[in-house]
Amino acid sequence: MEAASLPAALELAAGGGEGLSPEKRAALGASLLLLQRDYRFERLWFWGCIQGVRGAYYIAEGLGPDRAAPRSRLYSLNGVEWSLLPPVTKEMVAQAEQLKGRFQGDPSFEYEYTEINAEDAERLLEDGNEPVIKEEARLVATVDQIDRAVGIVPRGAFVKTPLGSVHENRSFEGLSLMEAKKLSSYFHFTEPVNLKTKTLLEKADLDPSTDFLDSLEHDIPQGSWTVQLEKGGTVVVLRSLLWLGLTFYHVPMTKQYGYVYFGTGEKNFDLPFML
Amino acid sequence: ERGHGPYQPHEPGYGLYQPGFSPYDDQIPEPESRMLSIQNAKAYLLKSSTTSGLNLYDHLANMLTKILDEQPTNAVDIIENISKDVKWAQFQKKMDTLRDEHEILPTFEAAEKRKSLFVKANGEGDEELEEEIGETALPNVMETAFYFEQAGIGLSKDESYHIFLALKKLVSAQPIQTCRFWGKILGLEMNYIIAEVQYHEGEEEEEETEEEEVTEEGGKELGEVEDEEEEKEKDDKPPESTYKPPPVIPREENGTGANKYVYFVCNEPGKPWVKLPSVTPAQIVCARQIKKFFTGRLDAPVVSFPPFPGNEANYLRAQIARISAGTQISPTGLYQFTEEEEDEEEEGGGGRDTYEENPDFQPLSVAEMVGSLSTWVHHTQSILKQGRCVWLNPFQKSEEEEEEEEEEEEKAEEPDALQQEIGPPLLTPLSEDEAIHNIPAWTAQSSTDLIPQYAVAILRSNRWPGAYAFASGRKFDNIYFGWGHKYSPENHTPALPPPVQAEYPSGPEITEMRDPTLEEELAFKAAREAALSADEEEEEEEGDEDDEEEEEDD
Numbered sequence: 001m002e003a004a005s006l007p008a009a010l011e012l013a014a015g016g017g018e019g020l021s022p023e024k025r026a027a028l029g030a031s032l033l034l035l036q037r038d039y040r041f042e043r044l045w046f047w048g049c050i051q052g053v054r055g056a057y058y059i060a061e062g063l064g065p066d067r068a069a070p071r072s073r074l075y076s077l078n079g080v081e082w083s084l085l086p087p088v089t090k091e092m093v094a095q096a097e098q099l100k101g102r103f104q105g106d107p108s109f110e111y112e113y114t115e116i117n118a119e120d121a122e123r124l125l126e127d128g129n130e131p132v133i134k135e136e137a138r139l140v141a142t143v144d145q146i147d148r149a150v151g152i153v154p155r156g157a158f159v160k161t162p163l164g165s166v167h168e169n170r171s172f173e174g175l176s177l178m179e180a181k182k183l184s185s186y187f188h189f190t191e192p193v194n195l196k197t198k199t200l201l202e203k204a205d206l207d208p209s210t211d212f213l214d215s216l217e218h219d220i221p222q223g224s225w226t227v228q229l230e231k232g233g234t235v236v237v238l239r240s241l242l243w244l245g246l247t248f249y250h251v252p253m254t255k256q257y258g259y260v261y262f263g264t265g266e267k268n269f270d271l272p273f274m275l
Numbered sequence: 276e277r278g279h280g281p282y283q284p285h286e287p288g289y290g291l292y293q294p295g296f297s298p299y300d301d302q303i304p305e306p307e308s309r310m311l312s313i314q315n316a317k318a319y320l321l322k323s324s325t326t327s328g329l330n331l332y333d334h335l336a337n338m339l340t341k342i343l344d345e346q347p348t349n350a351v352d353i354i355e356n357i358s359k360d361v362k363w364a365q366f367q368k369k370m371d372t373l374r375d376e377h378e379i380l381p382t383f384e385a386a387e388k389r390k391s392l393f394v395k396a397n398g399e400g401d402e403e404l405e406e407e408i409g410e411t412a413l414p415n416v417m418e419t420a421f422y423f424e425q426a427g428i429g430l431s432k433d434e435s436y437h438i439f440l441a442l443k444k445l446v447s448a449q450p451i452q453t454c455r456f457w458g459k460i461l462g463l464e465m466n467y468i469i470a471e472v473q474y475h476e477g478e479e480e481e482e483e484t485e486e487e488e489v490t491e492e493g494g495k496e497l498g499e500v501e502d503e504e505e506e507k508e509k510d511d512k513p514p515e516s517t518y519k520p521p522p523v524i525p526r527e528e529n530g531t532g533a534n535k536y537v538y539f540v541c542n543e544p545g546k547p548w549v550k551l552p553s554v555t556p557a558q559i560v561c562a563r564q565i566k567k568f569f570t571g572r573l574d575a576p577v578v579s580f581p582p583f584p585g586n587e588a589n590y591l592r593a594q595i596a597r598i599s600a601g602t603q604i605s606p607t608g609l610y611q612f613t614e615e616e617e618d619e620e621e622e623g624g625g626g627r628d629t630y631e632e633n634p635d636f637q638p639l640s641v642a643e644m645v646g647s648l649s650t651w652v653h654h655t656q657s658i659l660k661q662g663r664c665v666w667l668n669p670f671q672k673s674e675e676e677e678e679e680e681e682e683e684e685e686k687a688e689e690p691d692a693l694q695q696e697i698g699p700p701l702l703t704p705l706s707e708d709e710a711i712h713n714i715p716a717w718t719a720q721s722s723t724d725l726i727p728q729y730a731v732a733i734l735r736s737n738r739w740p741g742a743y744a745f746a747s748g749r750k751f752d753n754i755y756f757g758w759g760h761k762y763s764p765e766n767h768t769p770a771l772p773p774p775v776q777a778e779y780p781s782g783p784e785i786t787e788m789r790d791p792t793l794e795e796e797l798a799f800k801a802a803r804e805a806a807l808s809a810d811e812e813e814e815e816e817e818g819d820e821d822d823e824e825e826e827e828d829d
Contacts, residue, residue, distance in 0.1 A: 014431040015466070017459060017741065017756020021427040023723050049427075053714050053737065078724075101764050102714055102737070177380060226463045231433065232389050232543075233382035239461065241568065244758060264740060270767040274568045274760075 001258030003032040003044040003060070009258050012249040015230045015237055018262035020049070024058070027079040032060060035074065035082055043067070047143065048245075048261030052105025059143055059261075066165035067158060068189075073143055075107070075136075083107075085136065088144040095133045096141035103265050109135040142265045148190045150240040152216065152248050154257050155185045160212045169210070174253045180236040181227055186248070187213035194218050223275050241275075244268050329365070337361050388545035392440040412454045413446045419456065419752045422745045425722035426733040428756065430459065437544035442470055445539060445548045450475050457538065457599075458741075458755030460591070465542040465571030469595060469755075472537045514779070522669035524661060526555035532656060532664035533559065533596045540591065542571060549573060551592040556662025557584050562593035566760055566767045581770055594759045596658065602742035603655040603753050604705060604734065606644065609636045610654050612702070630654060630701065638748045644732035645719045648705040651734065651744070659696040666696045711738055712764050738762055 001009040006028060010019050020028070028046065036044045041062030050057045058079050062072045074082040099111050110132040159169045179185045192214045198206075216225055224241045240246040245263020250256065268274075320332035338361050342350050350357070416439040423429040430438075438456060446454050449472070457471040527534050533556075539548040565579040569591060577583040577590045585593075610630040644650050656664035699707060708716035716738050722731040722745075736742035741757020779785070791799065 011431045011433075014429070015434070016461060017428060017430060019424075019427050019429065019431075021425050021722060023425075023725065024427060051718075051735070053718055101712060177382070223463070226461075228465065229382075229385075231431075232385035232545075233380070241463075270566055273767055273769060274566050 001046055001260050003028075003036070003046050005256065005258070006032070006046055008256070009249070009260070012231075012235050012251065012256070013237070013247045013258070013260050015228075016239065016245070016247055016262065018049075018245070024079045028058070031076070031080050031082065035060060035062070039072065039074075039084075041072070045258075046260065047073070047147075048263075050103055050139065050142070050261070050265040051263065052103035055105030057103070057105075057107075057139060059139075061147075067168065068160075068166040071147075073140060075139060077105075077107075085140040085143075088140050092133075092137045092141045093145060096138045096145075099133065099138055100266075103139070104135055107134070107136045107139065111135070111138065139265075145267075146243050146246060146261060146265075148188075150243050150246045150259075151189045152186045152238065152259060153189045153213075154250055155179075155187055155215070156210050157257065158189070158213075159209045161209075166212075172255060174255055174257075175236075175250065177233075177252045180250060180252045181229075183216040183219075183225060183227065186216045186238065188216070189213065221272055221275065224271060241271055242268055327362075329362070334358070334361065385543070385545070388543075389437060392437060392444065392545050411446065412451045413443055414455050416442060416456050418750075419754070422731050422747060422750065422752070423733075423743065423754060425731045426720070426743070426745065428733075428743050428754070430756070434544070438468055441468070441541065441544035441548070445470060445472075448548075449539075452476075455752075456754070457595070458757075460569060460594075460755070460757065460759045462569035462571035467540045467542065467569065467571065467591065468544065470539045470548070471599075472539055473535075474537060524556040524663065524667060524669050526553060527663055527665065529553060533600065533658055533662075535655070536599075538592060538595055540573070549588075551588055551595070554589070554592045554596045555584075558589050558593040559596060559658055559662040560660075562590060562597065564770050569759060579769075580772070591759070597761070598739050598742060598755055598759070600655050600658045600664070602736045602739050602744070602755070603653065604651045604744050605654045605751050605753075606636075606638065606746050607650050607652050607704060608633055609749075609751065610652070610702065636749065638746075641721055641727070641730045641732045641747070644746050645721045648708070648715070648717055648719065651705045651717075651746075652702045653699075653705070654702060656701055657698045659698045661696055664698070668695070705734075708738075711762065 001013070007025060010025065013019070032044055032046065035041070039062055042065055043063040045061045045063065047059040047061050050059065055077055058076045060074045060076075060082065062074070063069075070087065072087075073085040075085055076082045111134075112132055154172075154175050156175070157169055157172045158166050160166050175185050190213075192212065194214045195212070219225065226239045226241065228237050228239070229235070230237050234251060236250045236252060238248040238250075240248075243261070243263070244266075246259060246261045248257070248259040317332065320335070321330050323330045338354075338358055341361055342357060347353065347357070416435055420429050420432070420435040429435065442454060442456060445451070451472050452475045453473045455471045457469040460467045460469065529537070534553045538551045540551060541548045561579075561581055561583050564581055565577070565583060567577060567579055567590070569587060573586070573588040573591070575587040577585070577587055583590055609632065611633040613631050639650055658664055659666055661667070705717055710716055714737050716736065718735045718737060720733050720735070721727070722733055723729075731745050731747040734744045736744075738761060739755070739757070740762050741759075742753065742755045744753045745751060
């Protein structure tokens with residue numbers, strides 16, 4: 001969610017019971033502004049909070065002129081001091097996927113591999129690295145995974161310029177109530193995967209300036225999103241069932257939308273059994 | 276005769292004669308031909324266009340009407356625009372005398388429901404008002420919400436207030452002694468808001484006995500179908516099944532154990548409250564083995580393996596029971612056991628299940644509450660593996676089962692030796708809770724490090740993510756916001772189907788064996804004859820009996 005609209009957005013996304021205390025809210029209001037000044041971000045998004053066993057991580061993302069470029073991610077333990085996370089690499093993601101269990105709450109905590117292939121161990125030992133992974137790396141890999149898998153925006157909120165860069169659409173007035181209830185009106189805000197496999201007939205209906213991302217319709221497994229109207233039908237809230245804790249809200253016919261994650265940072269592998 | 280009508284462009288004379296200067300102007304045409312020419316002109320003007328269906332006559336009439344109505348300045352200069360506007364207006368809806376009907380959005384209905392929460396019920400006299408201000412069962416939801424908000428937990432203020440009003444409606448509708456906002460469980464289509472309630476003593480409604488039949492375990496006997504066959508062939512009865520389903524463990528009485536509280540749910544504040552049925556041990560045992568999302572509709576079936584005995588309302592109730600048993604905590608010392616003369620036996624659950632507030636409770640500081648888990652205790656009984664809080668031997672035939680259990684130690688009639696299950700007694704401190712892998716069962720935090728004087732101690736459960744508790748001085752409360760499932764570091768593995776049961780005991784008389792081949796038979800016969808002759812040599816007296824055995828040539 002936009003850092004500027006944090007208080008109002010938190011009220012709208014609080015249906016799941018998790019939010020921020022007044023102290024954190026006040027602290028974030030000030031520290032996020034300073035963050036924007038220091039790093040010269042064009043946009044700063046408050047991504048959410050991952051609960052560890054001993055502490056919590058507050059995550060923020062900064063965006064540059066091209067909103068679809070890789071984002072800078074920062075974390076904080078208290079909402080006041082922020083540190084930049086290293087950019088995510090494929091190895092980090094692969095290593096983090098092997099880890100299970102909760103986050104500890106200490107960024108320098110080192111996980112030890114319990115089960116690794118013999119090949120991987122040999123390869124790692126050759127490189128001189130020990131088979132440990134720091135919680136910081138796990139954190140950035142998890143945030144990236146969540147963004148890739150379930151970070152969503154409404155259709156029409158972003159436009160792609162002919163030069164390839166992505167901007168907010170200033171004429172976006174919000175989805176109508178009928179559109180807001182459909183999954184096809186929301187896009188994953190990451191590189192599209194399904195778009196290229198669409199037939200020419202389907203592509204003919206698309207508008208290349210706004211329909212350049214994957215929609216939620218074809219997510220696997222089907223039914224991994226819940227769409228609900230809250231507050232008496234004035235707010236549309238989408239919750240992901242794959243990453244429990246990700247909440248997306250949108251007020252139809254207005255420009256307010258955003259997503260935030262409040263959870264433990266673990267993927268819900270039991271989803272197919274639970275549906 | 277054809278009069279001199281308007282000249283067509285292709286006719287000679289077109290455009291030559293200006294009005295007023297035509298060579299025939301001084302001639303006044305005869306009235307009849309004039310009429311005819313007028314009629315022809317009008318007929319021509321009334322001809323409808325082939326492309327648009329309009330005709331010039333009507334168009335000119337409309338245009339002139341519009342001009343005369345509106346009286347624009349310099350009408351001649353804008354005549355083309357006026358013509359275009361008139362044509363365009365053709366395609367617009369004519370103004371009804373009624374206004375446009377506004378779209379009735381479903382949001383309006385929801386707003387009506389919520390508004391009804393704010394309307395005070397009619398007929399409240401002054402007496403009732405005084406009663407309300409005094410002791411009321413209604414909990415102060417906003418106060419609890421304030422404390423939880425210090426930790427970042429809770430719903431938006433609007434929603435909390437709506438829930439507050441909805442609880443007020445519930446309390447005034449039912450004879451309720453204590454009421455508490457238990458929490459919110461999220462679902463796929465709709466969410467559940469849950470209230471934990473205790474009725475006044477003696478005011479409970481009787482449970483329907485039909486529920487118990489529905490929730491019996493699904494073990495069907497194989498021998499039921501054979502009743503008809505028995506009548507036909509009494510001699511040749513198929514073997515009866517020796518299967519006996521495991522005995523159904525009866526549910527606990529209302530007001531005790533897992534059924535201590537009654538729960539009401541609604542989907543949204545403003546919708547009517549629905550009472551959840553009591554929970555049976557079979558439902559709890561099954562709920563432990565499955566993991567399903569709630570849909571939000573109480574009558575939805577729960578499709579799972581092992582098959583859940585009941586629908587979503589039962590599953591919801593079972594999960595609520597499990598969560599309550601595992602995560603309802605309070606500061607140590609706030610509750611104490613009632614001082615009664617009881618046996619001091621620690622075995623069995625028949626003893627301490629009641630507690631009361633301790634008037635001499637001294638609240639500990641927040642630092643102490645957060646520092647160690649032994650400053651908190653569970654104040655709900657934990658549920659045993661059997662599915663009840665108080666262990667019950669299902670093979671016991673006598674009525675006062677609990678007391679006899681404590682006295683007898685051996686039971687002669689049990690076909691299976693059931694071990695008595697013992698759970699942790701009431702009011703055990705949290706430090707005794709098992710850790711999950713290497714994560715403690717609870718995470719304790721103070722709500723703020725900056726202002727320790729007014730901090731609140733917050734506990735989050737790691738076993739049931741979504742269960743929270745706070746304590747500040749004498750005030751404390753528990754709440755649940757979540758999806759209603761337990762945390763397990765491993766993935767959920769559904770139960771495998773049971774192995775195929777043996778149809779019949781296998782023995783030598785029904786075991787199939789290969790028929791002996793010819794060589795084997797001949798060899799066998801030769802061997803026997805050899806033995807036979809050996810016998811004859813030994814016992815020459817008994818030769819008759821052996822003759823009978825030689826008839827086995829096949």
